[in-house]
Amino acid sequence: MRLSFFERIPVSWALTWAIVTAAVQIFLHTGLTFIILNFGCTMMWVLAMNVAGGLTRPSGSYIFWYGTLTVLIPVTLKAAVGEAPDTGGWVPTLTIAVYTVSMAAILLASVMSRRVTAGTRSLADRLQASRPFDFHMSALGCLMLSAIVFALTSVLPQSNGSFALILRRLDVFAVLAVLFGTVYAVQSSGGKKTYCWISLVAGTYVFVQGVFNFSKEGIITPFACWLVALAYTRFRLKIQHFVAVALIAFGISHYLIPVAQIGRGIPTDSFMQRVALTGMILANIDEYRSIQNENEAQGLMLERSYFRTSVGAFAERLIIWPADDTLISFSSHGNYIGYGYLWYLFYSWFPHVLLPNKEALMPQDAGGNYYARQIGMIVEDDTSTGISFGPAAEAFHFDGWRALIVMLPLLWALHFIVIDLIAGDIRRAPWGLFYFMVFSHMAAESAVSGLVGFIAYNNFGVIIGMFAGTFVAPLLGQLVYRDHGRRTATPLSGATFVH
Numbered sequence: 384m385r386l387s388f389f390e391r392i393p394v395s396w397a398l399t400w401a402i403v404t405a406a407v408q409i410f411l412h413t414g415l416t417f418i419i420l421n422f423g424c425t426m427m428w429v430l431a432m433n434v435a436g437g438l439t440r441p442s443g444s445y446i447f448w449y450g451t452l453t454v455l456i457p458v459t460l461k462a463a464v465g466e467a468p469d470t471g472g473w474v475p476t477l478t479i480a481v482y483t484v485s486m487a488a489i490l491l492a493s494v495m496s497r498r499v500t501a502g503t504r505s506l507a508d509r510l511q512a513s514r515p516f517d518f519h520m521s522a523l524g525c526l527m528l529s530a531i532v533f534a535l536t537s538v539l540p541q542s543n544g545s546f547a548l549i550l551r552r553l554d555v556f557a558v559l560a561v562l563f564g565t566v567y568a569v570q571s572s573g574g575k576k577t578y579c580w581i582s583l584v585a586g587t588y589v590f591v592q593g594v595f596n597f598s599k600e601g602i603i604t605p606f607a608c609w610l611v612a613l614a615y616t617r618f619r620l621k622i623q624h625f626v627a628v629a630l631i632a633f634g635i636s637h638y639l640i641p642v643a644q645i646g647r648g649i650p651t652d653s654f655m656q657r658v659a660l661t662g663m664i665l666a667n668i669d670e671y672r673s674i675q676n677e678n679e680a681q682g683l684m685l686e687r688s689y690f691r692t693s694v695g696a697f698a699e700r701l702i703i704w705p706a707d708d709t710l711i712s713f714s715s716h717g718n719y720i721g722y723g724y725l726w727y728l729f730y731s732w733f734p735h736v737l738l739p740n741k742e743a744l745m746p747q748d749a750g751g752n753y754y755a756r757q758i759g760m761i762v763e764d765d766t767s768t769g770i771s772f773g774p775a776a777e778a779f780h781f782d783g784w785r786a787l788i789v790m791l792p793l794l795w796a797l798h799f800i801v802i803d804l805i806a807g808d809i810r811r812a813p814w815g816l817f818y819f820m821v822f823s824h825m826a827a828e829s830a831v832s833g834l835v836g837f838i839a840y841n842n843f844g845v846i847i848g849m850f851a852g853t854f855v856a857p858l859l860g861q862l863v864y865r866d867h868g869r870r871t872a873t874p875l876s877g878a879t880f881v882h
Contacts (some may be wrong), residue, residue: 385619385620386610386613386620387617388437388615388809389437389438390437391437392437394426394430397425397426397429400425401421401425404422405418405422407462411466412467413467413468413469414469416476417468417469417476417479420483421458421468423483424450425454427487427489428446428450428455430490431446431450432447432450434494434497435497435799436808438809438819439808439809439810440806440808441799441802441805441815442798442799442802442803444818444819445826447822448822449774449822452826453482453702453703453704453773453775453827454486460690460694461690466690466691466692471690471691472705472708472712473708473709473711475689477712478704478708481707481787482775485774488788489792489795491796492791492793492794492798492799493799496799496803499800500799504807505803505804505805505807505808506804506805506806507805507807507812507815507849510812510850510853511811514853514854516853518563518564518567518813519567520860520861521559521563521853521856521857521860522564522581522856522860523560523581523859523860524856524858524860525556525557525559525560525585525851526560526581526584526585527859528556528851528856529554529556529560529585532550532551532554552840552844553843553844554844555845557585558585558589558604558817558820560582560584561605561609561612562608563852564579564582564585565577565582565608565609565612565613566612566615567582568582569612569616570616574618574619577624578609582608582612585605586605586606593643594642594643595658597647599640599643599644600824604820606631607820611820612816615809615816638665641668642668645671646660646664688705703772703776703828706760706771706772706773706776707772707773709758710772711779712758713757714776714783715779718757718780719780719781720746720748720781721781723749724832725781727744727745728836730744731835749832750832751830752770754770771828772828772830773827773828774791774830774831775787776830778790778831791831798834798838802842805842806845806849814849817848818845821841
């Protein structure tokens with residue numbers, strides 16, 4: 384099987400899938416309203432991806448992950464276990480209606496974005512034209528930059544607005560080293576190798592940080608980077624690769640995800656304490672897993688899980704439907720909070736130098752933790768647990784349907800315009816690969832708050848990474864690698880894409 388990034392999905396394929404899905408839902412005695420809404424949601428999702436340029440552009444990557452994690456996986460999994468998709472949860476039909484309207488909003492945002500960006504050269508394209516990209520030297524230089532950032536953030540003071548926290552927030556270099564190192568390994572070996580020492584070192588660093596900081600995103604990221612880079616090179620997977628992916632997926636879901644979930648609930652003061660705690664949990668994994676399953680079962684009862692049949696805690700946490708459904712149900716009874724939090728999110732773009740007390744402007748009735756306490760997902764005195772909601776659910780919580788119809792398309796259009804003007808087409812420059820990676824985690828779970836923050840902070844980090852990866856990283860790489868005459872292929876000659 385050959386991995387690749389598609390530019391568009393044939394509408395006939397999407398229509399066939401939507402009709403088959405509707406037929407299965409009819410067989411499961413699903414209500415007609417849900418079937419029609421899900422059909423429309425599917426078709427608008429595919430149209431939006433095609434308008435955006437599919438996986439060849441950051442906006443298309445965002446739409447792909449948003450639809451996949453928000454609707455496609457939960458509804459398909461629901462049918463796979465033999466349950467009607469309009470059962471379970473609190474208000475499944477209202478939830479699919481919110482998602483369908485949000486998909487219409489994302490389609491409108493795609494059209495608006497393409498009107499602005501079509502025919503406009505991206506920043507990545509301009510950088511590529513000024514200096515042909517060298518995957519080898521950039522990967523090596525990004526690894527060195529990541530080491531420099533790690534050293535600085537380890538010794539500099541940590542406080543709100545400090546240089547150390549800014550560096551940590553903008554650090555994308557280890558992930559870029561894994562991506563670029565993998566592409567270099569495939570291209571330089573003629574498809575015989577899928578890794579090099581650079582991608583191994585960088586991937587190990589990200590993985591270890593994820594394990595001992597109890598971050599599920601950090602645990603999964605290096606392996607996801609590997610697959611994304613292979614797709615970029617249109618690598619043909621062999622049997623051993625499928626076996627490796629299956630073993631990695633089993634190890635992560637069976638051991639490391641439970642460790643992350645358990646460890647996050649136990650206070651620690653230092654990295655070494657987290658290392659010791661990780662070892663203790665792994666040594667008694669069966670006992671801890673049993674306790675965690677009981678805790679998760681209680682938590683899912685509070686959320687009223689979308690599934691009546693057990694699909695496993697990992698699958699439950701992979702999708703955002705249960706949390707969104709609970710918040711949408713609560714909001715539908717007139718519990719809207721208005722747009723005060725949205726304005727604060729835009730205020731927060733200003734640095735502490737200009738707004739030193741900007742945290743004081745934040746409304747008290749906003750944020751994922753507050754919503755979770757409102758709807759009973761966590762206890763009232765818990766002000767530290769992080770709870771994720773999707774952008775459609777939080778927009779609905781702001782102002783119901785008006786926010787979905789007016790605010791969300793404008794916000795998504797701004798988001799798509801910015802990311803496409805920065806990274807552009809991955810057939811011209813590889814920086815869209817980083818967005819594809821990030822959106823696999825945040826597209827469905829970022830909420831409106833994460834989306835507004837991404838437009839400013841995360842994109843600024845990508846821009847810094849682009850300039851550093853194009854100009855600084857190759858110079859650093861050449862300091863330790865003396866074979867200056869050796870060059871790898873540029874993205875345009877190194878990958879072929881499906882149209």
